[in-house]
Structures are given as C-alpha cells and as structure tokens.
Amino acid sequence: MKMKIQKATLQAVFSEISRFRGKDIMQHIHLSVTEKDGLTFRATDGEVTYVKRVALSNGENVIVEIITPGELLLPPKLEEVTRKLSSGMMTVTLLDTNQIEVKQGKTSAKINGVDGELPGIPEHVKGDGITLTTEVLTMLVTQTAFSASDKDGRPVLKAVNMQSDETSFKVTSTDSHRLSQKTIPKPLQLPTLNIPAKRLAEVVNTLEEKQQLSLIPAGNHVLIQTNDREVYIRQLEGEYPITSRLLQCNASLKIKVNRQELLASINRSLTFAKDEQYRSITLEPQESALRIYSASDESGSIEETLEAAIDGEPIKFTINALFVSDALKAFSTEEVTLHIQSNDKPIFIFSEKDPTLTQLVLPIRTA
Secondary structure, three states: OEEEEEHHHHHHHHHHHHHHOOOHHHHOEEEEEEOOOEEEEEEEOOOEEEEEEEOOEOOOOEOEEEEEOEEEEEOHHHHHHHHOOOOOEEEEEEOOOOEEEEEEOOEEEEEEOOOOOOOOOOOOOEOOOEEEEHHHHHHHHHOOHHHOOOOOOOHHHHEEEEEEOOOOEEEEEEOOOEEEEEEEOOOOOOOOEEEEHHHHHHHHOOOOOOOEEEEEEEOOEEEEEEOOEEEEEEOOOOOOOOOHHHHOOOOOEEEEEEHHHHHHHHHHHHHHOOOOOOOEEEEEEEOOEEEEEEEEOOOEEEEEEEEEEEEEOOOOEEEEHHHHHHHHHOOOOOEEEEEEOOOOOOEEEEOOOOOOEEEEEOOOOOO
16 A cells, blocks of 8 residues: 555544544554545544545645555554654555555655454444534534533443434433433434443534534444544443433522623632532522622632522522533523522523523532
8 A cells, every 4th residue: 555645634634533542453543545435544442433534635636646555554653753744745655564654755754563453333234314413413412411420330321312202302411410401392313322422522523513414323333424424433221211300390499690600600619619529609599699609618718699580489509519510601691590499409500592401400418
C-alpha cells in the first residue's frame, strides 16, 4: 500500500477517531485504501466501532493520491509523527518489512507495524431507523445525558434511554438521584434503546454541524450513520426503570426565577458548601424572593437573595448544588420555575417557554 495524503486530512481523522481505540491490537486503526471507496478508517475499543471514510478529492483539490491500493494497521506512533510534520502532502507506504514509511520533504520515518487483525464491524441486522439532524441529536444528548449514572451498581442507569409511544418520543436519563427527560411531541418509529450516555456524548462531539444522520437499531448495537461515517455503539443490557410514575408532580409551591441569576447564585454558594460529596446548599422562599445560603465551619458562609415569584406556602429545602446547576444549564430560556411538593419529595424544574424539557432533582434530607 502506498498513498499521498494531505497532512491536515490525516491529522483530522486521527483527532476524530483516536479516542475510540482500545488496548492491545485495538490500539491500532485499520485503514483500507481503494480507488472505488477512497480511504476507510476503522477504530474500535470493544464498545464503540467507528468507521470514517475520506474521499480522494473534495471536488476542487486532490486530498489523497492512491499509488498502490491495500490495507494496513496504523499504529499510535503514526499519529504522533503526523502531528509533528509540516502542512502539505505526505507519503505513507507499507514496506515489505511490515514497517510504515512516512516521507515529507527531507523527513523520512519508519514505524514498526504489527501482525494481527482488528475486530470487524459488529454482526447485526439493521432495523428501521429515524433521520435527525446533528443539531437535534446534540440537543437531546446535552439536555439529558449528564443525569445518567457513573456507577456500576445498576449498569442500565448509565444509559440514555430512548423510546417512543403513540404520541411522543422521549429521551431520559437518571441515576436515581436526579432525572432528565426531553420529549419530542410526535412518535418516531424506533424501538427502545439504552445507549451508554458517556459514549454517546463522545460520538456526538465528533459530528459535524448541520448534517443529516440516521439513528438505526442494529442488533445489540445502535448505528449512527452520516454520509461519511458509521458509528456502532453497543447498548447496555437490562430493563430500564419505568420513570413515568416519578414524573407526576402535584406542587404546593412554585418558584419562578431568572435562570442565569439562580445559576450564578448557586455557583457562588458552592464555595462554602460544607459537604464535598453532596455540595448541599439551602433555598428558602420568602415574600417575592428566594434566599440562598450555605455555610461551613471551616471556611465560613454566604447568603444572598434573588427576586422571585412565589406561589404557595414557603417550604425551605436543601439541594445538591451541582445537580441543580447541571439541570439549569440544560435550559436556554430566561426563566425557570421550581415545583416543590415538600422538602423530602422530588423538585421539578420546568420552563414555560420549553415545555418539552423536564429536570428532576431529589432534595437532601436534613435533620
């Protein structure tokens, strides 16, 4: 195999897919070079299999010149060498000695190759999928995935759950202490999916803006497909908890407040939050105001008051500041409303201008 390729093109591919390399033989990236399909890169870590295709030209400029077709495994050292080369074309050749030769100008490097074979694309039968834009998928993930668990006790809670019913499509994540749900108010023809939240977020971060994609069930994987990539993410096993009963809210107190002001106040209060694990701060509704305070015997205390519309009998409650901060960041609206039932029942966060998003956080019980 021998080819000439723009250094920027190869470096961009490494930047996109190297995070999905695994250990041992899976540290390498498989590359197939053909006149028909151009370049096809494949990386896998056992959970995610990422296939990236690169055309020979972009219509105006030649990106890749194939001298001899073939295939090889690209070692991690090639990424390091590529990064340190100058811009412009570089030549990559697989030698008979199983070394990979890289040439550019007066620079020549030989990188030791390996024998072996990278795991292939997961065996699967494609089901019916849906078409989304990258913006929509990014929104679904960024507004929910942070609530997924990072613990191994119940692996399925590490997933973003996607499911559709007769009226809507819902994306949910929960770690049993908080919950995020985004609703698209129309049904989508997609079976229930439990996609690892962290891996899904990593994949979404590689996608280009303003691009159509397909989300397709593929056996025990889900396939995210665009015109130049196929990404297989292995689903998590287990039955996702029924969350509908958790989302029933009969609020006796509603607090409408400016979202950015509340977020800034909570972040300031974190400076004095006394519990490193729960980062607890206290919110106390007052007449037309919301008092926010935290204290620590070691560092001191902070207190401030925000203007707020209070509807109902005041209830003082303690929250995990980091959880509420994450929930507030998921909204883009100017105001949010906190729905409180009691100081030991879930706190709901809604926005009148975005009724499709629900955030739920359990309060911290205090003596």
